[in-house]
Amino acid sequence: MGFRVYKDNREFIKALEAYDDLVIIQQEVDWDLEMGAIVRRVCEKKSAAPYFKKIQDYPGFEALGAPLATYKRLAIAMGMNPEATVLEISDEYVRRTTGETVKPVIVEKKKAPCKENIWMGKEADLFKLPGPMVHDGDGGRYLATWHFVVSKDPDTGAVNWGMYRQMVFDEKTMVGPVLPFSDMGKMFYGKYVPKNQPMPFATVIGCDPLSGVAACAPSPIPEDEFTGMLMGSPVELVKCETNDLYVPAQAEIIIEGEVIPGIQIEEAPFGEYTGYRTSPREPRTVYRVSAITFRNNPIITVSNMGVPTDEGQLLRSFSLGLEMRKLLESQGIPITGVFMWPESTHHLVVVGVRPAYSGIASQIANLVFGSKLSPWFTMVVVVDHETDIYNKDEVIHALCTKCHPIRGIRKYEQAPGTPLYPFADPEDRKWSRGSQVLFDCLFPLDWPKALVPIKVSFNNVYPKEIQDKVLKNWKSYGFKD
Amino acid sequence: MAKKEYDTFILTELEEFPEDQEMEIIVRDLTPEDRRYKYRSAYVLAKISKSESKYPDRLWVRLGRGQLQEKPWSIQIIKEVNKFA
The missing domain is CATH 2.30.110.10 (Electron Transport, Fmn-binding Protein; Chain A)
Structure with a gap:
């Protein structure tokens, strides 16, 4: 099998301790807001998971906070x-x-x-x-x-x-x-x-x-x-x-x-x-x-939903994105990956693709918006295979430079939604109505090659021998990074 | 004897909330004898006043997204209503 399996919450807690990712709180904490406030701050600071050994009014019970928030x-x-x-x-x-x-x-x-x-x-x-x-x-x-x-x-x-x-x-x-x-x-x-x-x-x-x-x-x-x-x-x-x-x-x-x-x-x-x-x-x-x-001596598990990042955002982003990856791969779309940043509260899907044919971004959006997963996200950003979908800087750069503010944006209206969208108006929330949008960050294939902008980056506009020389001498130039 | 304290969520305009008539609302007990039962909810038949002193117990008011109003109202609980009988 080649990997460790934790058969219960207790073995997992021991593993978190062994990996220095657990804070054991011996001091009694109040179930009435104090425990929640600790878990919330842990989520916002991406701190180690809190393990509460004493809960006010409830001797014999313990709690594990933010169990999978990172x-x-x-x-x-x-x-x-x-x-x-x-x-x-x-x-x-x-x-x-x-x-x-x-x-x-x-x-x-x-x-x-x-x-x-x-x-x-x-x-x-x-x-x-x-x-x-x-x-x-x-x-x-x-x-x-x-x-x-x-x-x-x-x-x-x-x-x-x-x-x-x-x-x-x-x-x-x-x-x-x-x-x-x-x-x-x-x-x-x-x-x-x-x-x-x-x-x-x-x-x-x-x-x-x-x-x-x-x-x-x-x-x-x-x-x-x-x-x-x-x-x-x-x-x-x-x-x-x-x-x-x-x-x-x-x-x-x-x-x-x-x-x-x-x-x-x-x-x-x-x-x-x-x-x-x-x-x-x-x-x-x-x-x-x-x-x-x-x-x-049961140990309850406590998540605290709020601003990122908690386990709801992290795990839903993770598994929703990967189910979409499976869906797109099953349809033969030449994607290079799918990722949802937890900070988007799983509203934003980034898909990397080899732009093999015209309309591929719309095909991707139609598939993911047409799936049963779609009420949980509202935005799809399609970038090319050279963009690192896990790198926010690269995706924001692609979004802001390759997506035409009118032709690159396609709206999908009358979609299923949830009452939980903060941007929805009260009537939309009442009826779980949503809307979705595609940001197509691919240069059109019908542009003449000579007119396609060239990305100006270290990896893209220098000959390999110059790149190698600079990398080899980087420290001797005096750089420490 | 100290007043008991409850709270409730008002989902309509506060100005339109009817006072001094028997009505069914949900309250949460904020001062139970056994603290483990704090925030227990119940449907009750009660009379409510926006005056803090009119009825025997204190009623804190929250709006639909949980916003606590500064001044409490007062409540007289006539009976608990069991919705699952």
Whole structure:
């Protein structure tokens, strides 16, 4: 296999410590804003992950903040060199997730650490878990910020793991947005609600890092099998106590219950992945809790969405971009790469391509805007194969010099969107309406060769022997870099 | 006995918010006996005044994006409404 796999959150925490990417906080912290503020500052400074050993009012519980908010932590989660480049991590991710899927294995309850404690009935009380008040002004305490929700298609039996935020409403109730174009949205509103049937769910908090990566990935492969592909071995699952769903046996906390049709209650506001509180407080999907199971001394995971960079932005950018890479490669488009900067809050896609024929930028935009991934981004920038898509300076230079301010820009209107776009007007947010735009940064192929501008750079306008001489003598000239 | 404190999110214009009539709203408990239950939400039947002193408990007001208003209102909770009975 050739890479390290962390079977649970605890092994991952040890790895972060070993790679000097963890701050162990022994001092007691308050779940009411203090913990959220620490995690927020960690995200903004790209600091080491905070590991909270003592949480006020909740002895015995611990928390890990910003578990995957940097590429270094993603590389560690993938069992790679922590200094691996984004391209190296991307290539490894694509390599592992292409080909045969790896089906999960079922383990007995007695071998599942997540069953060490079981609360049923009245004992299954959400306020007995240290759900943080993440940002001042949020609509409630968000127990589920870095987690996933398991659900199952009633007709096909297909399992979905997805990250759907959940706000604690009362002892037995959580509430959160389930957008109609999401996998769970199609399942619940398309299949359960018309029959007035509750939908079983299980919320998984504190999973192994690669299950979290898989739950973020917009792949057509079922996430439990996708996790196995990323791990190179099957993920271990165990059956829930009150429904027939299966959850990772090594997870820290499982919340079981039903998503209820026919009633919605108010949720939000919440600090969102765009770096704003945008979507309104409004009636949203209701989860009623039937059981809570957890490991001894459970460690919750806490993400704090806001201005970049948090794990939502980083991982969604990473996996959305790579799914688009797979899509474009599957269509035979001669791309050289796809990248979404996390700082764009996954709204901007940069695609590098060999400009083999006219209209190739529009073809790329049509494909990615036409895919099911499209509500999550609004801008596509197509650059040539000589532009380093991971280098912001190069992409901005290409955008500002090669994209004609009128002919190079193509607008796509009446697109699906989300209520979370900060730039959308209130009516667009209400109906999840979006708009998209292509920035074509390729010089037209029909220009006479002699009229195509020549890029003036060290690598491009000096003979090789001069470049070699300058590079060889660089230090002797007196330069230190 | 210290006043209990709640907050609520008002999604309409504050000027248009009706006072002194029984209405159903969602409040969050900011001063529970057991601090673990802070921010517990509930649908309640209540009367509300923009005067801080009219009703027994204090009600802090937030707008739809969480903006806290400077001055609290007051509230009399008549009963909790169970939406899941």
